[in-house]
Amino acid sequence: xxxxxxxxxxxxxxxxxxxxxxxxxxxxxxxxxxxxxxxxxxxxxxxxxxxxxxxxxxxxxxxxxxxxxxxxxxxxxxxxxxxxxxxxxxxxxxxxxxxxxxxxxxxxxxxxxxxxxxxxxxxxxxxxxxxxxxxxxxxxxxxxxxxxxxxxxxxxxxxxxxxxxxxxxxxxxxxxxxxxxxxxxxxxxxxxxxxxxxxxxxxxxxxxxxxxxxxxxxxxxxxxxxxxxxxxxxxxxxxxxxxxxxxxxxxxx
Ligand SMILES: [Zn+2]
Ligand SMILES: [Zn+2]
Numbered sequence: 001x002x003x004x005x006x007x008x009x010x011x012x013x014x015x016x017x018x019x020x021x022x023x024x025x026x027x028x029x030x031x032x033x034x035x036x037x038x039x040x041x042x043x044x045x046x047x048x049x050x051x052x053x054x055x056x057x058x059x060x061x062x063x064x065x066x067x068x069x070x071x072x073x074x075x076x077x078x079x080x081x082x083x084x085x086x087x088x089x090x091x092x093x094x095x096x097x098x099x100x101x102x103x104x105x106x107x108x109x110x111x112x113x114x115x116x117x118x119x120x121x122x123x124x125x126x127x128x129x130x131x132x133x134x135x136x137x138x139x140x141x142x143x144x145x146x147x148x149x150x151x152x153x154x155x156x157x158x159x160x161x162x163x164x165x166x167x168x169x170x171x172x173x174x175x176x177x178x179x180x181x182x183x184x185x186x187x188x189x190x191x192x193x194x195x196x197x198x199x200x201x202x203x204x205x206x207x208x209x210x211x212x213x214x215x216x217x218x219x220x221x222x223x224x225x226x227x228x229x230x231x232x233x234x235x236x237x238x239x240x241x242x243x244x245x246x247x248x249x250x251x252x253x
Pocket of ligand 2: 049050051052053054067068069070071076
């Protein structure tokens with residue numbers, strides 16, 4: 001266990017009712033673990049592209065199916081939601097969820113996603129949730145998959161099954177350590193459908209004809225999501241949506 005995670009776990013035990021961002025004592029048990037001030041300071045992604053959640057700040061309101069320039073040419077998902085933009089403040093929550101195995105941060109972020117869903121999802125919820133997988137090596141290093149951490153509270157809230165076993169991720173350097181060009185050039189075989197020994201095929205039957213949603217923690221270039229979505233559509237999903245905690249306003253460096 002890293003020193004940071006040990007310190008964070010100890011802090012959670014000793015100070016159970018503190019705001020995740022400023023450590024201020026919370027007056028009552030807040031289910032999102034944020035004080036009023038930090039909640040108000042969150043960089044909300046209010047108006048965004050219907051298909052990739054790219055912030056569209058010039059809009060007064062987001063009409064249904066408004067899309068960014070990129071999605072007019074090549075739409076990403078059938079519906080994309082990301083309640084936050086990616087700023088240093090939202091990055092603190094996401095990075096702790098990613099590297100500190102932060103259960104509380106995951107609950108806080110999933111609540112924001114859930115609110116965005118309740119407010120802007122008139123077309124019916126997906127039938128199953130598929131978290132973006134981590135590679136076996138990264139799973140061991142981080143002690144889990146942050147996207148799975150985000151998926152669990154959403155699955156409980158909307159009574160949806162999580163299918164975390166269908167897709168396998170090939171190991172590569174973490175996305176944050178790559179340049180924009182390297183991220184855009186993610187190899188086509190990064191995600192594959194897992195094989196099953198019993199029927200000698202893949203687990204595509206779990207996806208076929210289903211309306212599914214991919215859960216990601218943060219989207220920058222959207223390349224990871226695009227590969228996942230292409231794989232799931234290729235496996236026969238009838239519709240693929242995308243829910244992420246945060247979306248970069250401009251593609252990363
Ligand atoms: Zn606070
Ligand atoms: Zn878009």
